[in-house]
Amino acid sequence: MGTRRSGSHHSRVVRLLRLIAAGVFTVMKRSIILCVLVLGLVELSVTRLMAQDPRLLAAATRNSGDTFPIGVRTPRGASVYAVTRPSAAELAAIDRGLTDLFAVARKNGYSKRLNYGDYSVFIATADRTQNSEGQYSPDVAIATGQYAGSVYDKGGYMYVAGLVLSLDPCAFLIAEHVKDLDRMANVVRYEGEHLVLYHNDRRRFEATKDHSKGGSHPILQ
Numbered sequence: 001m002g003t004r005r006s007g008s009h010h011s012r013v014v015r016l017l018r019l020i021a022a023g024v025f026t027v028m029k030r031s032i033i034l035c036v037l038v039l040g041l042v043e044l045s046v047t048r049l050m051a052q053d054p055r056l057l058a059a060a061t062r063n064s065g066d067t068f069p070i071g072v073r074t075p076r077g078a079s080v081y082a083v084t085r086p087s088a089a090e091l092a093a094i095d096r097g098l099t100d101l102f103a104v105a106r107k108n109g110y111s112k113r114l115n116y117g118d119y120s121v122f123i124a125t126a127d128r129t130q131n132s133e134g135q136y137s138p139d140v141a142i143a144t145g146q147y148a149g150s151v152y153d154k155g156g157y158m159y160v161a162g163l164v165l166s167l168d169p170c171a172f173l174i175a176e177h178v179k180d181l182d183r184m185a186n187v188v189r190y191e192g193e194h195l196v197l198y199h200n201d202r203r204r205f206e207a208t209k210d211h212s213k214g215g216s217h218p219i220l221q
């Protein structure tokens with residue numbers, strides 16, 4: 001259960017309607033993970049920014065409705081911005097997800113943006129902690145976009161596990177996890193796949209960024 005009320009969901013959704021989003025439905029461990037790319041933010045910057053950049057923070061706030069007063073680094077050096085101080089287990093899960101991402105990226109011959117310090121991860125308050133099947137599934141509510149009218153449409157919004165906020169610098173948003181940190185690590189890896197592809201294989205990035213046209217995670221095998 002999120003700490004926010006449905007009213008704030010609604011106002012948030014209204015603000016989000018102008019965003020162009022692409023999503024993915026991936027069956028993983030019998031739970032659905034939906035990932036969304038906020039394409040409108042692709043041009044956030046042509047140069048690499050510090051994660052503290054106000055525009056990046058604003059993008060995270062605009063999409064999640066949260067503010068992120070906590071700024072920490074994972075043991076391996078990824079930047080983390082959170083509503084409440086992340087647990088050591090969460091930070092380790094982020095590192096684990098990135099480690100898996102970098103390994104599979106190298107396996108695919110990619111070499112750019114494979115440093116922990118290249119990534120900023122925003123941890124938002126979960127808007128739900130259980131999916132419709134009752135499984136632990138901390139997700140964030142965002143505008144329905146092209147999924148309007150689908151079974152995932154909850155009335156103008158839908159729940160996603162992760163959201164790419166910016167392609168350059170590399171930043172994405174996930175929901176707070178208090179358990180099932182393996183799920184959190186997987187969401188990190190999945191969001192990161194889009195970023196690795198953007199910087200290493202633009203053609204493949206373009207072909208896989210919009211999951212509503214097919215394809216799911218993991219993209220990299």
Ligand SMILES: [Zn+2]
Nearest residue numbers: 024035036190
């Ligand atoms: Zn995705």
